Amino acid sequence: MTQAGTGTPRERYRAQVRAEIKEHAREQIATAGASALSLNAIAKRMGMSGPALYRYFAGRDELITELVRDAYRSLADTFRAAAGSGADLAGLAHTMRSWALADPQRYFLVFGTPVPGYHAPADVTQIAAETMAVILDACAGPADEGGGPTAFEAHLDGHRQWAGGHPAPPAALHRALSFWTRLHGVLSLELAGHFAGMGFDPALLFAAELDDLTAH
Amino acid sequence: MTQAGTGTPRERYRAQVRAEIKEHAREQIATAGASALSLNAIAKRMGMSGPALYRYFAGRDELITELVRDAYRSLADTFRAAAGSGADLAGLAHTMRSWALADPQRYFLVFGTPVPGYHAPADVTQIAAETMAVILDACAGPADEGGGPTAFEAHLDGHRQWAGGHPAPPAALHRALSFWTRLHGVLSLELAGHFAGMGFDPALLFAAELDDLTAH
DNA sequence: GACCGCGGTGATAACCTCTCACTCAATCTT
DNA sequence: AAGATTGAGTGAGAGGTTATCACCGCGGTC
Numbered sequence: 001m002t003q004a005g006t007g008t009p010r011e012r013y014r015a016q017v018r019a020e021i022k023e024h025a026r027e028q029i030a031t032a033g034a035s036a037l038s039l040n041a042i043a044k045r046m047g048m049s050g051p052a053l054y055r056y057f058a059g060r061d062e063l064i065t066e067l068v069r070d071a072y073r074s075l076a077d078t079f080r081a082a083a084g085s086g087a088d089l090a091g092l093a094h095t096m097r098s099w100a101l102a103d104p105q106r107y108f109l110v111f112g113t114p115v116p117g118y119h120a121p122a123d124v125t126q127i128a129a130e131t132m133a134v135i136l137d138a139c140a141g142p143a144d145e146g147g148g149p150t151a152f153e154a155h156l157d158g159h160r161q162w163a164g165g166h167p168a169p170p171a172a173l174h175r176a177l178s179f180w181t182r183l184h185g186v187l188s189l190e191l192a193g194h195f196a197g198m199g200f201d202p203a204l205l206f207a208a209e210l211d212d213l214t215a216h
Numbered sequence: 217m218t219q220a221g222t223g224t225p226r227e228r229y230r231a232q233v234r235a236e237i238k239e240h241a242r243e244q245i246a247t248a249g250a251s252a253l254s255l256n257a258i259a260k261r262m263g264m265s266g267p268a269l270y271r272y273f274a275g276r277d278e279l280i281t282e283l284v285r286d287a288y289r290s291l292a293d294t295f296r297a298a299a300g301s302g303a304d305l306a307g308l309a310h311t312m313r314s315w316a317l318a319d320p321q322r323y324f325l326v327f328g329t330p331v332p333g334y335h336a337p338a339d340v341t342q343i344a345a346e347t348m349a350v351i352l353d354a355c356a357g358p359a360d361e362g363g364g365p366t367a368f369e370a371h372l373d374g375h376r377q378w379a380g381g382h383p384a385p386p387a388a389l390h391r392a393l394s395f396w397t398r399l400h401g402v403l404s405l406e407l408a409g410h411f412a413g414m415g416f417d418p419a420l421l422f423a424a425e426l427d428d429l430t431a432h
Numbered sequence: 433g434a435c436c437g438c439g440g441t442g443a444t445a446a447c448c449t450c451t452c453a454c455t456c457a458a459t460c461t462t
Numbered sequence: 463a464a465g466a467t468t469g470a471g472t473g474a475g476a477g478g479t480t481a482t483c484a485c486c487g488c489g490g491t492c
Contacts, residue, residue, distance in 0.1 A: 112408075
């Protein structure tokens, strides 16, 4: 959060009301999912009439987009903080899992089912790139084994604009991508409840995937 | 599909209209997502008035549940057919990828963001178990390497009710779970468009993950 | 002290799901 | 064959939603 006490009193009030609206929206999404977010319900709970909210957000879409942006930023900040505390790849994985379990709907806001027409604004892809840079840093650490790059790693080396100029070697690019997709595979199925009646402990599956990732 | 020409003319008509409603719903979901499914719009496109649809489905939820059930069944049937044609683990993986790419929204109907309150009916978890059984069959094929089961595999061996009495060895249980989560990790991110601006070919990432899975 | 910007309101339009009373035709029974 | 019953379809309507509009009144500004 940037300095709370900036600007004119009007601007401060406006920022405070915007934050309060977002807070109610987060609460509502956490309990009933993003599709059940209702501007009217938020307004009523804040003691205002419905149309008043349109002074603060252009519509439902803009409010949700704002929450998505916050979720991306929260993930990026959490990752950077963990990396700043000296977390290695395993540490980042556990950071990611904790972040996901703390608020599953926030995770789905970032990685969940997309709406076909929707295109994320440019700045959230930039925030996602920040997150990826942290992962790439952690992946570049361990030394590559002897063998040359595989065919896929050569392909990644030739299409590395998504790395944003990060100087990671091809094997690290591959490792970062696997890190992302494998952890997401376990986490998304766990949060979606697909492991619910199965009996085993999702945390152990997560740990096993992580082991395979770092041991390889 | 069970025999189309069964029962009284009334029942045949009813089944036909139900199928037509579901067809329009699928179309609508494929282009705008499940959250944009509108009973009124379907009714209008079929030349009926809104409330007429409630003769065929108790409400929006039941229609969506029916589509989810169909999606699960389609996946299970596709898997069984592939296994019946002698597909190994790699063949099943490509079957899964083709099935997902053919209709991304259908994939999200099964593996997408869940609605917090919603609980899937018992029969879809049964269909999911059928699918898992096919995967377990394919995983039990390759002989285990020498070493004994890891700690996680011992845990899986002690909590194997999700395997439905399948006699797969502990290593196969682990392999099946990894197969599922890793492919889902790549597929869901690809279908959600998270690889869109990155430049590399998702098919190659999928193949690389599959390679690691079968080579291990 | 006059003025303008902005927050908030009620009314309204256009959707949505879903219920109800009712009509009418097809089917089944006697 | 005539009557009774079942079920499909309708229009009206309740209650919810997003979103726009004209209007009111207060606070900060010139």
